[in-house]
Every structure is written in structure tokens, then in C-alpha cells.
Amino acid sequence: RYLTKVIVCAxxxxxxxxxxxxxxxxxxxxxxxxxxVCMELEIQQSFFDSYHLEARRSxxxxxxxxxxxxxxxxxxxxxxxxxxxxxxxxxxxSQGSSVPKAIDMDDQSSHGSELAMxxxxxxxxxxxxxxxxxxxxxxxxxxxLVASPDDCPSRMxxxxxxxxELLGNFYTKLNEISFxxxxxxxxxxxxxxxxxxxxxxxxxxxxxxxxxxxFEEFNINTTEEVELTFSLKPFRAVLEFxxxxxxxxx
Numbered sequence: 001r002y003l004t005k006v007i008v009c010a011x012x013x014x015x016x017x018x019x020x021x022x023x024x025x026x027x028x029x030x031x032x033x034x035x036x037v038c039m040e041l042e043i044q045q046s047f048f049d050s051y052h053l054e055a056r057r058s059x060x061x062x063x064x065x066x067x068x069x070x071x072x073x074x075x076x077x078x079x080x081x082x083x084x085x086x087x088x089x090x091x092x093x094s095q096g097s098s099v100p101k102a103i104d105m106d107d108q109s110s111h112g113s114e115l116a117m118x119x120x121x122x123x124x125x126x127x128x129x130x131x132x133x134x135x136x137x138x139x140x141x142x143x144x145l146v147a148s149p150d151d152c153p154s155r156m157x158x159x160x161x162x163x164x165e166l167l168g169n170f171y172t173k174l175n176e177i178s179f180x181x182x183x184x185x186x187x188x189x190x191x192x193x194x195x196x197x198x199x200x201x202x203x204x205x206x207x208x209x210x211x212x213x214x215f216e217e218f219n220i221n222t223t224e225e226v227e228l229t230f231s232l233k234p235f236r237a238v239l240e241f242x243x244x245x246x247x248x249x250x
Contacts, residue, residue: 003085005244006041007076011069012237013039021089022062023053030069037234065089065135067117075119075131084122089135154181154226157217160242160249167236171204177232182225186212192229216248 010017010030014037020027024045031038045051079085119131166189170177176192187210212218220226242249 001079002047002244004076004079005241006043007069007072007079009237009241010039011073011076013037013234015069016066017069017072019065019067020062021065024051032231032234037231039234039238063137065117065137067133067135071133075121075133078121078123078129078131081123081125082121083124086120088118088120089116153221155217155219155250156181156187156215157248157250158215159246160239161246162214163249164236164239164243166208166210167232167239169208170206174204174232176229177235179228179230180225181220181228183220183223185225186210187215187218217250 006028010028014030014032016030018029020029026043028041028043029038115137116132116134119133121129121131123129167177170189170191174191178190178192180188180190189208189210191204191206212220239249
């Protein structure tokens with residue numbers, strides 16, 4: 001179920017997902033076409049029942065592979081009724097170095113020399129479904145978040161479902177939304193208005209205010225009002241992903 005949420009969220013943000021595979025850790029990164037939104041997710045080895053790396057690989061070596069999120073959507077749907085999932089990767093080159101296996105499985109699942117990540121899914125009815133998703137290897141593709149939460153002077157925490165309920169008051173086809181935060185006025189959400197846009201869109205304006213007491217944490221260390229404008233589609237994707245875990249959104 002959680003892996004399904006990862007795939008769906010990634011597909012709503014960008015066309016490709018970059019996976020860094022290293023001992024004990026899988027890191028998923030996806031960025032949108034304008035490079036204004038980036039998602040990074042780390043999955044520890046303990047998430048899997050079995051996590052096996054190819055013994056011939058150099059210790060600490062990281063392999064970076066790139067998959068199309070559109071090709072992963074059918075897999076996310078199949079995972080909804082899955083009782084078991086086994087993931088393997090075919091070798092990335094002919095010199096013996098290979099992509100590590102996310103979950104251990106016999107090498108018989110590799111289809112020739114094609115670069116592919118293979119998903120074998122056993123449904124609750126005992127039906128075996130196999131998906132072979134081609135990937136590219138790009139050791140030079142390194143995406144990292146430019147901003148760190150530790151560098152931000154202010155900090156807020158709220159349950160994702162609260163923000164989702166708040167956004168239900170806004171125009172459904174809104175492209176962007178703005179947050180205004182200050183010590184005096186608290187937290188305000190406004191529909192972003194593009195004066196050059198369609199007159200019907202500009203005519204629909206919504207503003208919702210929240211008191212700082214409604215947050216689990218509301219620590220604003222600036223005297224000036226801060227404005228943040230988000231693309232609404234990827235932001236909704238993040239909220240849906242967060243609701244699955246019911247952890248605070250910071």
C-alpha cells in the first residue's frame with residue numbers, strides 16, 4: 001500500500017523518477033518539468049522482508065537508475081490487491097557490476113541483457129503478475145534539494161488532512177495557491193490571482209485564515225509577512241501521500 005502511494009505521488013509530480021540504490025537504503029527523487037518541485041523519499045532496508053545487494057559490487061557504491069513514472073502506474077494499481085511483491089534488476093553492464101536487488105530473487109527473472117526492473121506481484125487470489133520496466137543508468141544524474149528545513153528560521157507543523165479540508169474551499173481548477181504567514185495575522189491561504197489570466201479564473205477569489213493554535217507547531221521567527229506560492233497539483237499529491245501515514249506536515 002505504501003509503495004503504491006510513492007508511485008502515485010511521483011507520477012503526479014514528474015515524468016521520471018530517479019532511484020539511488022545503495023546498501024541498506026533506496027532513495028527516490030522526482031522533479032517536475034520546471035524544476036520548481038522536488039520530492040525525495042528514503043526507504044530503509046527494514047521496510048523490505050529481504051534486501052539483497054550483489055556481492056560483486058564495491059562497498060558503499062551507489063547506482064542511479066531512471067524509470068518512467070507513467071510505466072509504473074499499472075504496477076501501482078496491481079499492488080492494491082497484492083499479497084507479495086518481489087523486485088529485481090537486470091545487470092547494468094557486461095563487466096560484472098550490476099544494479100543491486102531491492103528484494104532478493106533468483107536471477108532467472110532477468111530477461112536477457114535488457115536493462116529492466118522486474119516487479120513480480122502475487123495477488124490475494126494467488127495470481128502472479130510480472131512487469132518489466134526498462135530503465136536508464138545515469139551516474140551523472142544527481143538531484144538534491146537546494147533548500148534544507150534546518151535553514152528555515154520559522155517552523156510549522158499540521159496534519160495533511162487539515163490542509164486538504166481547507167483546500168476544499170477553493171476553485172477546483174486553480175493552478176497555484178498562496179500561503180501568507182506572520183506573527184500578527186497567523187496563517188492565511190489565498191487563491192493565486194494571475195491578472196493576465198482568464199477573466200473567469202480571476203473572478204474567483206478565496207481566502208481562508210487559520211489561527212496558530214490550530215497547528216501542532218507554529219513558531220514564526222520573522223516580523224514581516226512571508227508569502228509562499230505553490231503549484232497546486234503537486235502540492236495536493238504531497239498532501240495525499242502524507243495522509244496515508246498520518247504524520248504532521250512541516
